[in-house]
Amino acid sequence: MIKSYKLRRSLANAVIYIILAVLGIIWVAPLAYLVMQSFSADPGAVPQTLIPETFGFNNYVRLFTETESLNFPRWYINTFVVACFSCVISTISVLMVAYAFSRLRFKSRKKFINIGMILGMFPGFMTMIAIYYLLKAMGLTQTLVALVICYSAGAGLGFQISKGFFDTIPRALDEAATIDGATKNQVFWKIILPMSKPIVVYTVLTAFIGPWTDFILAKIIMGDKVDNYTVAIGLQKMLDNDHLDKWFKRFLSGSVLVAVPVTLLFLKMQNYYVEGVTAGGVKG
Amino acid sequence: MRYIDYMQLNPFQKIGYNLSNFFKKLPSNIARFFKALGKLIVGFFVGIGKGFANYGKRFVKGDVFVKLSYLIFGVSNMVRGQIIKGLLFLVTEAAYICFMLFFGINYISKFPTLGTVETTEKLSADGFTYETVYGDNSMLILLYGVLVIVVTILVFAIYLANTKSAFKVYEDKRDGKKILSFREEIKQFFDERFHITLMSVPCTLIGCFTILPLIFMILIAFTNYDNAHQPPGNLFTWVGLKNFADLVSVTNGATKAKTFVNLAEWTVVWAIFATFSNYIAGMIVALMINKKGIKLKALWRTLFVVVIAVPQFVSLLLMSQMLQENGAVNQFLSVITGQNVAIKFLNSSALVARVTVIVVNIWIGIPYTILITSGILMNIPADLYESATIDGAGPVKSFMKITLPYMLFVTTPYLITSFIGNINNFNVIYLLTNGGPSTEEYYNAGHTDILVTWLFKLTMGQTHDYNLAAAIGILVFIVCATLSLITFNLTKSAKDEEAFS
Numbered sequence: 001m002i003k004s005y006k007l008r009r010s011l012a013n014a015v016i017y018i019i020l021a022v023l024g025i026i027w028v029a030p031l032a033y034l035v036m037q038s039f040s041a042d043p044g045a046v047p048q049t050l051i052p053e054t055f056g057f058n059n060y061v062r063l064f065t066e067t068e069s070l071n072f073p074r075w076y077i078n079t080f081v082v083a084c085f086s087c088v089i090s091t092i093s094v095l096m097v098a099y100a101f102s103r104l105r106f107k108s109r110k111k112f113i114n115i116g117m118i119l120g121m122f123p124g125f126m127t128m129i130a131i132y133y134l135l136k137a138m139g140l141t142q143t144l145v146a147l148v149i150c151y152s153a154g155a156g157l158g159f160q161i162s163k164g165f166f167d168t169i170p171r172a173l174d175e176a177a178t179i180d181g182a183t184k185n186q187v188f189w190k191i192i193l194p195m196s197k198p199i200v201v202y203t204v205l206t207a208f209i210g211p212w213t214d215f216i217l218a219k220i221i222m223g224d225k226v227d228n229y230t231v232a233i234g235l236q237k238m239l240d241n242d243h244l245d246k247w248f249k250r251f252l253s254g255s256v257l258v259a260v261p262v263t264l265l266f267l268k269m270q271n272y273y274v275e276g277v278t279a280g281g282v283k284g
Numbered sequence: 285m286r287y288i289d290y291m292q293l294n295p296f297q298k299i300g301y302n303l304s305n306f307f308k309k310l311p312s313n314i315a316r317f318f319k320a321l322g323k324l325i326v327g328f329f330v331g332i333g334k335g336f337a338n339y340g341k342r343f344v345k346g347d348v349f350v351k352l353s354y355l356i357f358g359v360s361n362m363v364r365g366q367i368i369k370g371l372l373f374l375v376t377e378a379a380y381i382c383f384m385l386f387f388g389i390n391y392i393s394k395f396p397t398l399g400t401v402e403t404t405e406k407l408s409a410d411g412f413t414y415e416t417v418y419g420d421n422s423m424l425i426l427l428y429g430v431l432v433i434v435v436t437i438l439v440f441a442i443y444l445a446n447t448k449s450a451f452k453v454y455e456d457k458r459d460g461k462k463i464l465s466f467r468e469e470i471k472q473f474f475d476e477r478f479h480i481t482l483m484s485v486p487c488t489l490i491g492c493f494t495i496l497p498l499i500f501m502i503l504i505a506f507t508n509y510d511n512a513h514q515p516p517g518n519l520f521t522w523v524g525l526k527n528f529a530d531l532v533s534v535t536n537g538a539t540k541a542k543t544f545v546n547l548a549e550w551t552v553v554w555a556i557f558a559t560f561s562n563y564i565a566g567m568i569v570a571l572m573i574n575k576k577g578i579k580l581k582a583l584w585r586t587l588f589v590v591v592i593a594v595p596q597f598v599s600l601l602l603m604s605q606m607l608q609e610n611g612a613v614n615q616f617l618s619v620i621t622g623q624n625v626a627i628k629f630l631n632s633s634a635l636v637a638r639v640t641v642i643v644v645n646i647w648i649g650i651p652y653t654i655l656i657t658s659g660i661l662m663n664i665p666a667d668l669y670e671s672a673t674i675d676g677a678g679p680v681k682s683f684m685k686i687t688l689p690y691m692l693f694v695t696t697p698y699l700i701t702s703f704i705g706n707i708n709n710f711n712v713i714y715l716l717t718n719g720g721p722s723t724e725e726y727y728n729a730g731h732t733d734i735l736v737t738w739l740f741k742l743t744m745g746q747t748h749d750y751n752l753a754a755a756i757g758i759l760v761f762i763v764c765a766t767l768s769l770i771t772f773n774l775t776k777s778a779k780d781e782e783a784f785s
Binding site for chain 1: 423424427474475476478479481482483485486487489490492493494495496497498500501504569572573575577578584586587588589590591592593594595596597598599601602603604605606610612615616619647650651655679704710715739740743744750753754757761764765768
């Protein structure tokens with residue numbers, strides 16, 4: 001009896017291993033294809049076989065040397081700069097708003113929180129036309145500054161996750177500090193911030209990854225100013241009808257160059273991500 | 285039903301009970317909502333009335349400098365030693381007056397009509413060439429009109445603060461209290477009034493780049509800012525609810541309404557399939573990974589999670605290329621079958637394209653579900669499964685009877701949130717099919733377009749039907765907001781339940 005139970009269990013496990021392996025292959029195959037073809041040294045720009053016959057760094061080299069029509073290195077630097085600036089600004093404003101909502105008690109605090117939630121429910125790019133004209137009025141369209149503004153201006157609305165985290169820090173700590181004569185400002189810097197390292201890391205990483213992956217906003221703001229593109233719209237540009245035939249493999253290698261750092265950052269962020277998402281909604 | 289009866293229900297019945305309760309209570313809830321709304325409005329007006337009463341009282345009770353402050357900002361403060369604060373008030377007033385004189389008046393006066401002077405072509409002085417004489421620009425009038433209104437409200441708030449401060453400083457002086465110096469007031473902003481310091485910058489940014497544009501776009505929905513009325517060449521004007529009527533009045537030959545109805549249908553179908561296929565499939569995979577005796581859990585999880593770590597536009601653009609006629613998927617199928625396969629996944633028939641989109645979305649979405657449900661799945665008490673196994677339930681049965689009800693109960697909010705997310709799921713549709721296969725039957729949309737991608741096409745595509753796009757945006761918002769409210773209600777009931785036990 002025991003033996004047969006054991007047998008049945010290991011049989012079940014074997015089936016599960018097989019299913020997992022098959023699914024795993026299906027899930028990773030497109031990405032493997034992406035990486036392999038980006039190292040392909042086969043002639044022709046469009047891959048003819050599933051696995052390239054010869055390998056080399058040809059596509060990467062061309063991506064960085066042939067920059068007359070589409071300037072990938074420039075886009076990469078653009079995105080990096082935009083990501084750094086908007087990361088700093090968004091992190092600061094998210095933490096400020098979250099701290100105010102979590103720790104300070106003031107008139108109409110609840111109202112502000114509700115308004116923030118309602119604003120988050122509008123489809124994001126509904127406002128983009130208006131933003132576009134606002135930026136135009138400021139003479140900022142098609143510049144990187146405009147992108148930084150757009151990515152970080154609304155950041156304060158994403159306070160929920162950080163607020164949830166701050167709420168878990170015991171209030172007794174603040175009170176003790178206040179009794180010792182600390183101002184609210186000092187409480188924020190000396191007590192709350194040092195204790196919230198995970199959520200700060202999470203906020204920084206999300207804000208940093210944003211510009212690398214967003215493309216609707218960048219597309220609307222940059223229009224046809226190809227030099228100021230970010231990687232996302234740049235890579236999409238490589239796939240339009242004029243470029244697809246020649247640029248497909250370089251698109252693949254460009255994608256690898258974008259995906260690798262973002263993937264590493266995301267994997268680092270993963271645990272915080274789960275905590276953040278489940279803390280808000282699922283606890284119920 | 286008493287609480288003890290409720291506890292004995294199985295989770296499905298619990299959900300059914302909660303839902304039926306929700307709908308039973310809906311009328312009274314709605315009534316309560318309107319009552320609360322009425323109260324809110326009354327309260328608002330009472331508040332305003334009180335504000336005005338106080339405003340008047342301060343004016344009557346104050347001395348001549350306080351009275352003067354009602355006209356010239358900050359006088360009372362300056363006279364009583366708060367020089368810098370008073371000056372700041374004064375500067376605000378001066379700046380506002382300049383702003384209105386040189387900028388505001390012009391736009392706000394044209395706001396009700398959105399401009400009347402048409403742009404015309406005029407024969408220029410040399411008698412050969414035509415030059416354009418620009419008339420009113422309706423778009424700028426609307427945008428700056430909104431800006432002026434917002435600025436005016438802000439300045440009015442500052443004005444009220446000014447009168448308050450003027451009276452307070454007068455009272456303090458009269459009562460012999462200490463009058464705070466500017467430095468001390470600044471210090472307050474880092475302690476008792478720290479929230480103002482913290483909130484001001486983010487609020488200004490949100491106001492400029494979220495609220496202002498949002499008001500602008502909501503107003504656009506009530507104008508005829510479409511393809512035929514493009515500033516600066518043409519004027520547009522207020523049309524009331526006509527755009528909404530256009531979207532829903534299904535008469536013969538009305539392509540806009542037809543497009544809207546069909547796309548709305550597909551949006552709902554898409555959101556349901558995308559949400560539930562991901563949810564159930566993801567949970568099954570998560571269960572397999574977390575099963576006792578399965579080794580290398582971290583490896584399996586990472587295999588799936590890598591897919592969401594890669595930026596969506598990369599994986600989706602790649603997928604769209606792989607699904608082309610000569611793409612990798614067809615090559616793979618050719619190798620396996622030994623024949624030449626060339627399926628047009630994305631641009632032949634509507635049905636194939638729709639199914640493809642949903643399948644690709646499973647590829648993208650399952651990892652999210654795995655990430656989120658893993659932790660909760662581990663929380664299901666293991667003895668439940670054990671006793672089920674002893675009673676002779678197979679894995680399918682215990683999934684249907686234990687896992688699914690439990691998970692549904694715990695993750696309903698997450699489900700609704702992801703449903704809303706899918707209604708707004710721009711990336712998958714836009715990057716994968718760009719709405720195609722295209723069709724002449726629809727107004728500027730293809731067979732796989734959902735409402736938000738249609739909205740995008742209407743604003744950024746060949747035609748610029750901003751009014752229609754704004755109307756769609758508002759409708760989508762209403763649906764999403766209602767769903768969110770329901771979620772909120774459900775979670776609240778769940779919380780109450782916890783409090784009960």
